[in-house]
Amino acid sequence: MVLLTLAAVQNGASSAGGHYVAIRSAVALACGLALLLRGPWWLAPALTTAAAGVWGWPMLPLLLLALFDLAARRHIWAAVTCSALALAGNAVLHPTVSLWSPQQYGSALFLLLAVVAGLWMGNRRRLVDALNAQVEYLRTERELREQAARMAERSAIAAEMHDVLAHRLSLIALHTGVLATKKDTLPAPVIERLSLLRTASTDALTDLRDVLGALRTDTSPATDRPAPVLRDVEEMIGQARAAGQFVDTTVEGSPEQAPAAHRLAVYRLVQEALTNARKHAADAPVRVRIDYGPPATLIEVTNPPGPNIRGAQAVASGFGLIGLRERVEALGGHLNAGPGGAGTWRLAARIPHPVTEQNGPLT
Known part of the structure; x- marks a missing residue:
């Protein structure tokens, strides 16, 4: 200038x-x-x-x-x-x-070139601004979808824990009520403690339903069923095998050694891993390893590339893994998902068991 x-x-x-x-x-x-x-x-x-x-x-x-x-x-x-x-x-x-x-028309040509160059530059600048706005919009949309996936997973965890804890608190209230009816054979202090225990369990059940029940997104009778445990994991793997998916399963330890929340996480992790294997590595064998510990629940699912890889068959959103990572981190564990070497895909999670403190006899 x-x-x-x-x-x-x-x-x-x-x-x-x-x-x-x-x-x-x-x-x-x-x-x-x-x-x-x-x-x-x-x-x-x-x-x-x-x-x-x-x-x-x-x-x-x-x-x-x-x-x-x-x-x-x-x-x-x-x-x-x-x-x-x-x-x-x-x-x-x-x-x-x-x-x-x-030249008679020389300056007119310069003026025309200036106008054309300005039009091109202006259109290019607006195109760049539009692309930047679109990238920002897509980034914001992805963040919102990730947040929605996390909130949906948290709601699912709350609903599942409602099922598990409500069932156990109901059993406590039921058995304490039965024992309270045997007043003739029990000492008075025991009867009083049983009454307090039954009242506390009933109040806790009511509070649990008030706090977690509102997080349910589907309360129809057809979907209100017990939370999945190991039996459902085996059933899900059996359905995958019946559909033609080769799954090799190794289970170490007993499901009862792990908390209910861990068993729910095992179900969701295996379900998501099998689904991703069917989508991105069709006809590839899947190896599932579950170790209920203690001191931690371990889940590892690996699969090699499928023999019939089709390039742009499905675009991975990654929101399933976001929900799984939210669930595992909420239990104090960590989740790794990515290439595992030799072209394989590996999903592995470690969820430590809660530490229980036991007091020894007083001396």
Whole structure:
């Protein structure tokens, strides 16, 4: 911008016999200042059009820059009007170095090129802005979907724990109630403790239903069934085998050694791993290893690439793994999912058992 302004001052002084202190030099500086400061959109084009219309070629670089800026801002008619006024002013006033010389239509070609270049630059700038806005929108959408997946998994965990804990608290209340009916064979302090235990278990069951019951998203009788345990894991694996999926299962330890929340996590992890294997590695054998510990519940599922890999068969969203990671981390464990070497895919989770403190006899 500064160089073009100085060039306009130099050209104007040359056409005026070498006099730098002249009105055309001041006008050139005013045009350059208007272009540099970015005032109202019409100010710089008006000044440069008037200057080029009066003095011709010396002011042409500044006029071309103003036309470029107008075209980039989509003021096409303003750019065309400025070009026509500048050419008309030279045709009427006949300055020393007219825009119509040395070739009759040479300056018109420069003006047209400035407008076309401005249009291209403006469209490119708007395209880049639109792409940036789209990327930001997609990033925000993905964050919202990840958050929704986490919240859905938390709701599922709460609903499943409601089933498990409600069942066990109901058993406690039932058995304490049965024992409380045997008042004749039990000491009075035991009867009193049983009554307190039954009341506490009933209140805890009510509080649990109030707090966690609202998180259920589906309370229809058809879906209100007990939470899945090992039997359901074996049934799910059996269904996968019946559908033609080869699954090799290794189970170590007993399910009763792990808390109910761990068994629920085992079911969800194996379910998600088998589903991903069917989607992305069809006909590939899957190896499932479950260790109920203690001191931790371990789940490992591996599979090699499928023999019939189809390139863009399915686009992985990753939201299933997000929900699984939320579940495992809520239990104090960690989940790893990714390539396991030799082209295999490996999903592994370790969930530590809760530490129970047992007090020894007092001495």
